[in-house]
Amino acid sequence: MTTAATTSPLATQPPKKPRGFDIVQFLEKYGVLLFLIVLCIAFGISSPNFLSVRNVTNILTEVSIYGIVAVGMTCVILTGGVDLAVGSVLAFGALAGAWVVTNVGAGAFFGMGFLVALIISCAIGTLTGYIHGKTITLFNVPPFIVTLGGMTIWRGATLLMNDGAPIAGFDAGYRWWGRGDVLGIPVPVLVLFVVAAAGYVVLRYTRYGRQIYAVGGNPEAARLTGINVPRVLVSVYVIVGFLAGLAGFLLSARLGSAEAIAGTSYELRIIASVVIGGTSLFGGMGGIGGTMIGALLIGVLLNGLVMMNVSPYFQQIVMGVIIVLAVAFDTYAKMRRGKR
Amino acid sequence: MGQTILKAADIKKVFPGVVALDGVRLDIEEGEVHALLGENGAGKSTFLKILAGAQPSDGGSMLFNGQPLDPADTPLARQRLGIVTIYQEFNLLPAMTIAENMYLGREPLRRNGLIDWRRMYRDAQKVIDDLGLDLDPRMPVRVLSVAEQQMVEISKALTMNARLIIMDEPTAALSGKEVDKLHEIIHGLRAKGISIIYVTHRLIEVTAVCDRFTVFRDGRYVDTRPVAGSTVQDMVRLMVGRDVEFQRRRDRFAGDRVMLEVRGVSRAGSATDPHACVLSDLSVQVRAGEIVGFAGLVGAGRTELARVIFGADGCDSGVVLVDGQTATIRSPSDAIAAGIALVPEDRKQQGCFLPHSIRHNMSLPSLKRLSKWKFFVDEAGERALIADYTRKLGIRMANDEVAIGTLSGGNQQKVLLARCMALHPKVLIVDEPTRGIDIGAKAEVHQVLFEMAKAGVAVIVISSELPEVMAVSDRIITFREGRITGSLPAEDATEEELMSLMALGGPASSLAGSSLPGSGAAAHVHAAH
Numbered sequence: 001m002t003t004a005a006t007t008s009p010l011a012t013q014p015p016k017k018p019r020g021f022d023i024v025q026f027l028e029k030y031g032v033l034l035f036l037i038v039l040c041i042a043f044g045i046s047s048p049n050f051l052s053v054r055n056v057t058n059i060l061t062e063v064s065i066y067g068i069v070a071v072g073m074t075c076v077i078l079t080g081g082v083d084l085a086v087g088s089v090l091a092f093g094a095l096a097g098a099w100v101v102t103n104v105g106a107g108a109f110f111g112m113g114f115l116v117a118l119i120i121s122c123a124i125g126t127l128t129g130y131i132h133g134k135t136i137t138l139f140n141v142p143p144f145i146v147t148l149g150g151m152t153i154w155r156g157a158t159l160l161m162n163d164g165a166p167i168a169g170f171d172a173g174y175r176w177w178g179r180g181d182v183l184g185i186p187v188p189v190l191v192l193f194v195v196a197a198a199g200y201v202v203l204r205y206t207r208y209g210r211q212i213y214a215v216g217g218n219p220e221a222a223r224l225t226g227i228n229v230p231r232v233l234v235s236v237y238v239i240v241g242f243l244a245g246l247a248g249f250l251l252s253a254r255l256g257s258a259e260a261i262a263g264t265s266y267e268l269r270i271i272a273s274v275v276i277g278g279t280s281l282f283g284g285m286g287g288i289g290g291t292m293i294g295a296l297l298i299g300v301l302l303n304g305l306v307m308m309n310v311s312p313y314f315q316q317i318v319m320g321v322i323i324v325l326a327v328a329f330d331t332y333a334k335m336r337r338g339k340r
Numbered sequence: 341m342g343q344t345i346l347k348a349a350d351i352k353k354v355f356p357g358v359v360a361l362d363g364v365r366l367d368i369e370e371g372e373v374h375a376l377l378g379e380n381g382a383g384k385s386t387f388l389k390i391l392a393g394a395q396p397s398d399g400g401s402m403l404f405n406g407q408p409l410d411p412a413d414t415p416l417a418r419q420r421l422g423i424v425t426i427y428q429e430f431n432l433l434p435a436m437t438i439a440e441n442m443y444l445g446r447e448p449l450r451r452n453g454l455i456d457w458r459r460m461y462r463d464a465q466k467v468i469d470d471l472g473l474d475l476d477p478r479m480p481v482r483v484l485s486v487a488e489q490q491m492v493e494i495s496k497a498l499t500m501n502a503r504l505i506i507m508d509e510p511t512a513a514l515s516g517k518e519v520d521k522l523h524e525i526i527h528g529l530r531a532k533g534i535s536i537i538y539v540t541h542r543l544i545e546v547t548a549v550c551d552r553f554t555v556f557r558d559g560r561y562v563d564t565r566p567v568a569g570s571t572v573q574d575m576v577r578l579m580v581g582r583d584v585e586f587q588r589r590r591d592r593f594a595g596d597r598v599m600l601e602v603r604g605v606s607r608a609g610s611a612t613d614p615h616a617c618v619l620s621d622l623s624v625q626v627r628a629g630e631i632v633g634f635a636g637l638v639g640a641g642r643t644e645l646a647r648v649i650f651g652a653d654g655c656d657s658g659v660v661l662v663d664g665q666t667a668t669i670r671s672p673s674d675a676i677a678a679g680i681a682l683v684p685e686d687r688k689q690q691g692c693f694l695p696h697s698i699r700h701n702m703s704l705p706s707l708k709r710l711s712k713w714k715f716f717v718d719e720a721g722e723r724a725l726i727a728d729y730t731r732k733l734g735i736r737m738a739n740d741e742v743a744i745g746t747l748s749g750g751n752q753q754k755v756l757l758a759r760c761m762a763l764h765p766k767v768l769i770v771d772e773p774t775r776g777i778d779i780g781a782k783a784e785v786h787q788v789l790f791e792m793a794k795a796g797v798a799v800i801v802i803s804s805e806l807p808e809v810m811a812v813s814d815r816i817i818t819f820r821e822g823r824i825t826g827s828l829p830a831e832d833a834t835e836e837e838l839m840s841l842m843a844l845g846g847p848a849s850s851l852a853g854s855s856l857p858g859s860g861a862a863a864h865v866h867a868a869h
Contacts, residue, residue: 223652
């Protein structure tokens with residue numbers, strides 16, 4: 001044992017490319033997309049209306065509302081956290097915005113009532129997200145618990161605000177955000193496109209994006225690399241809150257009323273989109289592209305089942321099964337990666 | 341003392357590329373306290389794992405109570421035979437009571453199959469009383485101090501009718517009084533005819549509590565001797581005497597400019613957290629181009645001081661100056677801004693983002709510099725940086741998109757070194773830079789450290805391997821129980837001298853024949869100011 005061994009026969013071999021076709025690896029990459037395509041074809045054959053322009057537009061608009069939140073949720077789950085409060089926050093923001101606009105009187109804002117509602121809704125989402133993030137980082141409470149509490153707190157606040165009654169009576173400018181279109185593309189879809197593109201760029205090409213992955217991948221190493229871990233954690237809850245507020249506004253515009261019970265169980269759909277899209281619940285792995293495919297898959301599935309007159313109760317069963325399968329596959333693929 | 345209870349002979353263990361045990365033996369007599377000594381890497385842990393049934397051996401035989409031990413035994417099977425190991429990291433469930441922990445998986449049952457709680461607590465109380473402990477078996481383990489938890493482990497061993505108890509560094513986290521108490525209990529166990537294998541780096545304790553000692557060195561058996569008539573120096577000599585593994589470097593780059601100055605770092609420490617040890621008024625100076633080695637046992641304060649300097653842990657008082665400027669360091673990011681970089685002790689837990697690419701791992705802290713509008717990553721600049729350091733350090737990889745987790749330990753370490761070098765630090769601290777990497781890569785890592793020193797960086801190297809510290813350092817600072825016990829030029833240092841500074845707190849000559857009762861005396865704490 002002397003230094004003569006410098007020629008190091010034990011130096012790393014470059015990792016070998018796996019020989020032949022690896023079905024698990026292939027499915028890990030393209031499985032969800034493949035499933036989405038198969039599903040579209042199957043629904044298209046069994047119910048002719050499924051692929052009509054009207055229905056496709058419908059699906060995309062529906063997907064947009066929770067897809068916007070799913071972009072923020074991707075960031076949260078990338079840090080190894082989760083936000084269960086998004087559905088409640090969405091309703092809280094929408095109702096607060098609508099309440100101000102309708103109670104103060106639409107005329108008071110020179111026809112820009114929608115802007116006021118938008119700002120209030122997003123501000124409320126941002127604030128609740130900040131509260132979640134600070135509670136998680138200051139008191140070291142698991143995100144699951146903090147946002148589980150937030151889920152009922154904000155829902156309760158929403159119900160209190162207008163005694164559980166919906167608020168309707170928006171002007172055309174307000175409703176345009178939910179029902180209008182630009183060159184035939186529904187406005188919510190455009191918003192989703194902008195949000196998803198921004199999320200993609202931030203996660204992929206910015207320092208902040210790298211920090212999110214680092215915090216989720218190994219919090220201690222992230223700290224020792226000079227990253228302000230609590231600040232990154234708070235920021236992702238702020239982002240998802242802001243986006244929930246934005247989605248709430250869009251949903252109320254689409255429905256023509258802000259409902260206190262809007263967005264109930266959206267958190268499930270949103271988390272499912274992210275997880276089906278391949279983002280690891282353990283943090284540090286995943287991205288926006290997968291989330292968008294996951295969101296589409298859920299939208300197609302829910303819509304297709306309705307078109308086939310499947311009981312809505314059955315839809316819930318299908319959703320649950322798909323989420324569990326997606327995570328089980330993720331864990332399995334990860335374990336295999338670990339072994340290789 | 342009586343018949344031989346354990347007779348292990350010719351035990352072999354081979355790991356890929358390394359012979360961990362090359363035919364070692366160990367004889368333990370009934371009612372004997374037997375010290376197992378050796379440096380890090382001597383093979384003690386491997387041997388004990390084989391004895392405990394946690395690992396199979398690759399050859400050799402073991403007789404326990406005259407019966408051959410089945411090499412296929414599980415740890416549970418060995419426990420049933422009466423061989424119980426008390427590990428440094430205890431196997432206790434913090435939320436459960438003392439008694440529940442003592443009888444975990446072996447709870448006394450009533451005839452109807454339900455747990456007989458009354459009997460369990462009564463039996464537990466009896467064992468605790470027999471040991472002369474003042475503990476309520478209904479207390480949850482979580483509220484106990486480290487020393488008390490150890491007593492629970494010993495009580496647990498007794499409920500298993502242990503004949504041979506293996507204690508791995510039992511006093512590493514104990515204070516002086518607690519060590520005395522432990523030794524008292526060990527004497528009691530010996531009187532009951534229970535044998536104990538006592539593994540420690542604190543040789544003074546061997547003279548205090550053990551009957552005989554056996555020394556392993558580099559996976560080989562060296563000797564077994566009675567403690568009576570042996571001195572600490574004898575033990576050190578037996579442990580050390582070996583070929584030099586690293587060549588000492590000849591060229592020195594140390595200048596006059598003091599690059600890092602640490603003044604009076606103190607910390608009270610925590611009784612329940614062995615990792616937050618006491619630090620007593622530590623002051624260190626490192627000059628530009630100088631490599632200073634920190635030597636000491638685990639928990640002696642070497643890693644702990646480094647973490648305080650880097651802002652990873654807090655301290656009660658102390659000042660850090662970088663290049664003559666006082667640096668306010670409250671977090672690692674402050675330290676990095678002040679020009680300090682750290683390669684942490686545990687590569688996988690604290691250093692690497694294992695599933696992420698080499699590129700992301702290497703450039704992360706440098707992105708502040710490599711960004712456009714402080715926001716977007718300048719990917720061209722990033723790739724240039726990666727290419728630069730990959731070449732400089734000779735990192736072997738397919739491409740920089742590969743996950744760092746797929747690299748060998750040596751290459752991972754080089755990526756982490758590159759990560760620090762890319763920050764152009766004034767001070768570089770490397771903790772266990774070559775742990776678990778092969779000899780060729782070790783030499784390459786050392787070469788990198790020399791290059792850094794040559795470029796005028798102040799380098800601190802922390803290592804459990806004394807030959808490594810001696811080979812790379814200009815000067816060596818020894819730590820013991822949160823204090824600095826010596827600072828000497830590496831050229832003059834001998835392993836014996838360093839070992840006695842680390843184990844005894846003074847040069848071997850001055851301590852000859854002295855007997856410090858319970859060497860773990862709690863260092864007195866400087867008041868925060």
